[in-house]
Amino acid sequence: MEKFTTLQSKAIPLQIENVDTDQIIPARFLKATDRKGFGDNLFRDWRYHKDGTVNTDFVLNDARYSGKILVAGDNFGCGSSREHAAWAITDFGFKVVVSSFFADIFKGNALNNGLLPVQVSEKFLSDILQLIGSNPETELIVNLEKQTISVKDSDLSENFEIDAYKKTCMINGYDDIDYLVNNKELIEAFEAQKIY
Amino acid sequence: MGKTLFDKVWDAHVVDAIDNGPQILYIDKHLIHEVTSPQAFNELEERGIPIFRPNQIVATADHNTPTLNQDKPVKDALSRKQLEQLSENCKKNNITLYQLGHKYNGIVHVMAPELGVTQPGLTMVCGDSHTSTHGAFGAIAFGIGTSQVAQVFASQCLLLTKPKSLRVTVNGKLKKGVLPKDVILYIISKLGTNSGTGYFCEYAGNVFEEMSMEGRMTVCNMSIEMGARGGMIAPDDTTFNYIKGRKFAPEGEAFDKKVAYWKTLPTDADASFDKEYSFDAEDIEPMITYGTNPGMGIKISEAIPEDENPSFKKSLAYMDFKAGERLVDKPINYVFIGSCTNSRIEDFRVAAQYIKGKKKADNVTAWLVPGSKQVEHQIIEEGLKTIFDEAGFELRQPGCSACLAMNDDKIPQGEYCVSTSNRNFEGRQGQGSRTILASPLVAAATAVEGKIIDITKHLN
Numbered sequence: 001m002e003k004f005t006t007l008q009s010k011a012i013p014l015q016i017e018n019v020d021t022d023q024i025i026p027a028r029f030l031k032a033t034d035r036k037g038f039g040d041n042l043f044r045d046w047r048y049h050k051d052g053t054v055n056t057d058f059v060l061n062d063a064r065y066s067g068k069i070l071v072a073g074d075n076f077g078c079g080s081s082r083e084h085a086a087w088a089i090t091d092f093g094f095k096v097v098v099s100s101f102f103a104d105i106f107k108g109n110a111l112n113n114g115l116l117p118v119q120v121s122e123k124f125l126s127d128i129l130q131l132i133g134s135n136p137e138t139e140l141i142v143n144l145e146k147q148t149i150s151v152k153d154s155d156l157s158e159n160f161e162i163d164a165y166k167k168t169c170m171i172n173g174y175d176d177i178d179y180l181v182n183n184k185e186l187i188e189a190f191e192a193q194k195i196y
Numbered sequence: 197m198g199k200t201l202f203d204k205v206w207d208a209h210v211v212d213a214i215d216n217g218p219q220i221l222y223i224d225k226h227l228i229h230e231v232t233s234p235q236a237f238n239e240l241e242e243r244g245i246p247i248f249r250p251n252q253i254v255a256t257a258d259h260n261t262p263t264l265n266q267d268k269p270v271k272d273a274l275s276r277k278q279l280e281q282l283s284e285n286c287k288k289n290n291i292t293l294y295q296l297g298h299k300y301n302g303i304v305h306v307m308a309p310e311l312g313v314t315q316p317g318l319t320m321v322c323g324d325s326h327t328s329t330h331g332a333f334g335a336i337a338f339g340i341g342t343s344q345v346a347q348v349f350a351s352q353c354l355l356l357t358k359p360k361s362l363r364v365t366v367n368g369k370l371k372k373g374v375l376p377k378d379v380i381l382y383i384i385s386k387l388g389t390n391s392g393t394g395y396f397c398e399y400a401g402n403v404f405e406e407m408s409m410e411g412r413m414t415v416c417n418m419s420i421e422m423g424a425r426g427g428m429i430a431p432d433d434t435t436f437n438y439i440k441g442r443k444f445a446p447e448g449e450a451f452d453k454k455v456a457y458w459k460t461l462p463t464d465a466d467a468s469f470d471k472e473y474s475f476d477a478e479d480i481e482p483m484i485t486y487g488t489n490p491g492m493g494i495k496i497s498e499a500i501p502e503d504e505n506p507s508f509k510k511s512l513a514y515m516d517f518k519a520g521e522r523l524v525d526k527p528i529n530y531v532f533i534g535s536c537t538n539s540r541i542e543d544f545r546v547a548a549q550y551i552k553g554k555k556k557a558d559n560v561t562a563w564l565v566p567g568s569k570q571v572e573h574q575i576i577e578e579g580l581k582t583i584f585d586e587a588g589f590e591l592r593q594p595g596c597s598a599c600l601a602m603n604d605d606k607i608p609q610g611e612y613c614v615s616t617s618n619r620n621f622e623g624r625q626g627q628g629s630r631t632i633l634a635s636p637l638v639a640a641a642t643a644v645e646g647k648i649i650d651i652t653k654h655l656n
Binding site (some may be wrong): 015016017018020022023026027030031033034045050075078080081082084086101102103104105108109112164165166171175176177179180181190191194196 | 212216218235248324325339340347394423622628
């Protein structure tokens with residue numbers, strides 16, 4: 001897994017709530033058997049019309065916006081457990097997703113793929129959405145070590161929560177498999193004396 | 197202080213805990229399917245890690261399978277490759293697979309309970325969010341991502357932080373025509389799509405105690421639609437009687453011993469929950485959804501509410517509905533009865549009972565997709581197929597089908613589909629399709645009338 005420490009980047013504002021993983025990557029693109037290339041179909045049915053032409057109203061097609069941070073409305077990543085959603089977002093080039101609320105499975109999938117979900121207050125979210133909306137050059141600074149997200153050249157800043165273990169994994173690029181495989185003896189001992 | 201059902205099962209599966217971090221949770225049963233497993237198999241192979249406990253894994257092909265001509269090679273090349281890869285991976289690793297055409301093949305959450313794989317007190321996972329279904333038996337069951345599928349392959353464990361506890365109680369007498377699907381759609385319409393995030397939910401009260409296992413599975417299935425990772429119902433005689441005699445159920449003395457243990461699992465009277473809600477059964481009516489998330493539900497006779505939220509308005513625009521509008525009498529051209537929510541025998545019995553002696557409306561395409569080969573056989577054996585055939589409904593072969601439209605079972609652009617599935621997200625049933633979630637009874641009535649009707653007025 002790729003390591004993550006800090007990131008300073010412009011951001012893309014996606015002002016929609018309850019973005020489900022079917023929108024992030026529609027089911028018809030889940031037929032691949034590897035993890036690559038899903039970025040091409042990220043938000044496919046919002047980025048393109050059914051006839052394949054580009055939907056110029058959608059923010060990802062708005063040339064004013066760019067960056068490695070996606071800022072989205074409340075309850076991001078709900079619905080299907082498909083990890084393809086996290087693969088599509090990272091493959092497209094994002095390193096951080098900011099929202100006021102994340103669905104459980106998506107959050108776990110993101111962390112397992114070096115994509116940092118940053119949960120902020122509704123007030124902070126609405127402030128940064130407004131700032132980015134009015135000035136697409138606005139840059140955000142995410143510091144995982146300090147657990148802060150701030151707006152460059154402003155006082156706007158907030159702390160975010162992350163599980164201490166997951167933080168260590170993100171900073172060092174570790175994943176859970178290494179940890180679990182190294183604890184096989186404990187697992188075998190558990191199996192030998194299961195109470196149920 | 198007493199323990200909840202969830203606490204008892206969780207605590208019995210904790211192998212170890214990391215200081216200030218997650219716990220190592222042991223997983224008893226791992227269900228896999230063709231779509232979310234290939235990358236996990238690849239990862240283990242690349243890292244040279246063997247599958248730790250292949251005999252605790254059960255595989256089926258369901259998401260990406262055709263529902264016609266299952267005896268012929270799958271036409272779509274990518275789908276065929278995905279199915280072949282599942283077969284190869286299972287063969288290579290000695291994993292039991294019920295592939296397309298096998299007598300036990302079916303949707304993962306229909307197949308495992310009917311084979312007796314699902315049992316109280318177990319921990320179960322699958323790379324599918326509707327794994328919450330199995331909680332109907334008093335198991336801790338939840339959906340996982342593909343990285344976690346690989347973790348369970350490698351160690352039969354997951355690193356998890358224990359979720360908080362939530363209890364939803366519904367007491368009272370359900371009205372005529374109100375099915376388990378209506379109960380869960382009602383709960384989600386009241387609580388919203390993220391009220392359960394971070395929680396595991398227990399459903400309690402006489403309404404769930406009196407439900408069949410099929411009904412309990414419908415309820416637990418949709419726990420994820422309010423954000424909860426899983427839902428559970430205390431195991432009781434209904435549970436034990438359902439399991440007894442099934443293929444993988446313990447037998448004789450072993451069964452009795454298990455039952456004695458399962459009887460210790462229900463929540464203690466003095467246990468407390470982090471969050472509680474309770475509802476009156478008599479307030480529940482047949483439900484339908486009008487928007488693009490399962491929380492956007494109303495009683496079938498109600499009008500769509502007003503809301504100034506831009507996401508709410510975007511949702512109504514997608515559905516081409518207006519605030520204040522009623523959906524009764526809305527013409528509907530597509531009806532789908534199927535999915536891991538409502539494709540069990542009881543669902544088809546309810547539909548057949550309503551349909552018997554009636555005809556499908558000419559404008560309607562009505563697909564009936566059983567959850568498994570076993571359900572398909574039962575439909576034929578019980579004579580339900582004859583009723584469906586005579587009424588002009590199309591009984592297809594088992595699979596996830598139009599619930600997520602990965603195969604050819606797609607609802608055309610702009611069309612409404614009254615569907616017994618679990619998600620009404622934009623394009624879920626095909627690009628531009630518009631899904632209205634409902635019970636099998638409402639779906640059957642819609643197909644017969646060619647429009648949405650207030651079912652409550654047709655039952656008395």
